[in-house]
Structures are given as structure tokens and as C-alpha cells.
Amino acid sequence: MMTMQDTSVPVATWRRLVEKATREGLRAYRLNGDPRSWAVTSHSQADTAYEVTILDGDLLCSCRGSAFRPYCKHRALVLAMLGLLGTPDGASQPLVPDRVIAALQAA
Numbered sequence: 001m002m003t004m005q006d007t008s009v010p011v012a013t014w015r016r017l018v019e020k021a022t023r024e025g026l027r028a029y030r031l032n033g034d035p036r037s038w039a040v041t042s043h044s045q046a047d048t049a050y051e052v053t054i055l056d057g058d059l060l061c062s063c064r065g066s067a068f069r070p071y072c073k074h075r076a077l078v079l080a081m082l083g084l085l086g087t088p089d090g091a092s093q094p095l096v097p098d099r100v101i102a103a104l105q106a107a
Ligand SMILES: [Zn+2]
Pocket: 050, 061, 062, 063, 064, 065, 066, 072, 073, 074, 075
């Protein structure tokens, strides 16, 4: 079981993952127009999308890698779509978990 303390991911890591996701042509779709609920297409499986959700201060993804790592390209793409990886004042965004913001500020 992963604890929140394990999840300090440098912004450089997120940006690298966004570049990878973009290169692979991944797409992120807002579900029902809710900025806290997303489907991100899979690169390895063409008929699959992963669910990325912002829930109670957590940024979660349903992909397999997320069981082992506090980051993945799907979550990175959602952060980018929310405008959080390019703006220094992204900390004012209310929809992103505090620990994600903390990770961004620590970078
Ligand atoms: Zn993922």
C-alpha cells in the first residue's frame, strides 16, 4: 500500500512524462465535463483507456504501473491539460491535490 509521503514527484518527471505521452499520441478526455474525472487513452492497448481521477486530494490512475509508482504518463497528461505544468502560479488551482502542488513547488 502506497502512502502519500511516497508521492513527491519532481515537476521535471511530470514534464518528461507529458512529452512521452504526447509523442505516443495519447489523448485525455474530460468525462461529463468534470475536470476531476478523465479518461486517457492507452499506448500499448489500442482499445483501452485508463481512468484518471482527482479524489479527496489524491491523483489516481487505473493503469497497471500506478500500482507501483506515484506517477504515470496518464496522470501527467491530465496535469498538463489542467495547465499545472506550465504555470508557476499553478498552486492556486483548487482541483489538484496538495501533494501534487507541493511536488511542483519543490522542483
Ligand atoms: Zn496511468
